[in-house]
Amino acid sequence: MKTIKDTWCKGQVASALFLNVKGAFPSIDINCLIHNMKKQGILQEYTEWMRRRLENRQTTISFDNYQTTAFKVLNGLDQGDPHSGICYLIYNADLTKITVLKVSKWILLFVDDAVIIVCGKNFNETHENLQDIMECNRGIFNWAKSHNCEFGIEKFQSLNASKKLIPNLLNTKRRIPQPRQALTIGEQHIPSKETACFLGVMVDNKLNWKAQCAAALTKGQDWLIQFGRLARASCGINMKYIRQLYISIAVPHMLYVADIFLTPQQNIGKRSKSRANKQATITKLASIQR
Secondary structure (H helix, E strand, O other), rough: HHHHHHHHOOOOOEEEEEEOOEEOOOOOHHHHHHHHHHHHOOHHHHHHHHHOOOOEEEOOOEEEEEOOOOOOEEOOOOOOHHOOOOOOHOHHHHHHHHHHHHEEEEEEEEEEEEEEEEOOHHHHHHHHHHHHHHHHOOOOHHHHHOOOOOOOOHHEEEEOOOOOOOOOOOOOOOEEOOOOOOOEOOOOEEEEEEEEEEEEEEEEOOOOHHHHHHHHHHHHHHHHHHHHHHHOOOOOOHHHHHHHHHHHHHHHHHHHOOOHHHHOOOOOOOOHHHHHHHHHHHHHHHHHHH
16 A cells, blocks of 8 residues: 555556465475575575475375375475465565566565556556566566466456546546556456455555445444344353454454554545545444444
């Protein structure tokens, strides 16, 4: 959010491409992982221990009362293993070195979730830079090939963020939002969306957070219905425990990233539409709380 708003202050626009990795943990190349661990300066005792614990693994596949014979598992990390999350951070750390911050190109990573943010004078420029990051010799597709990683391009999300308005050719007295064209990566056309989901947050192209506010309210109402079933007067849970469930489960789900989409309200100056929307969201959240 800060990156995009800083870009808007310069009179520029920002484009974001949200990446989707197919089977992130099962596709990891063990030899490549060990190489990256050594490159990061991790001691040989740890890298050899990791190599030993990931070799000579076997598994079977069962379906419809049929079970295959045991076969070797040559690659991949075990999902649910605490070490797997740490290892994947090391495995894809080189992705952050593909972009250059000085020329307004960022990659944000959290395990297998990634987003590329590029700033420029217009969307044509940002799209060219996104294509270059993905397809150049040191680009993301080449990184994926060397790391046995496959991206689901059909699930990529493109977001063109701008609040600029341009004159309406049909009505010169009115101004309309700047057009947002699709992004082309290879032979795939990725349409520009109004909202995209990243780490459970609904990011929209104007940063007004309407979709995220609606999602927060939906989560609160859903949990309230579930608690209502548990708190029946005749055979329900004691209210003391229902309150504890509400505080520990419902409130964190509703107020996840609230410091972004529920910014402090100011009473100075003209009341804007975004302020009115946020105040309406706060009022609805307060009704769930009551």
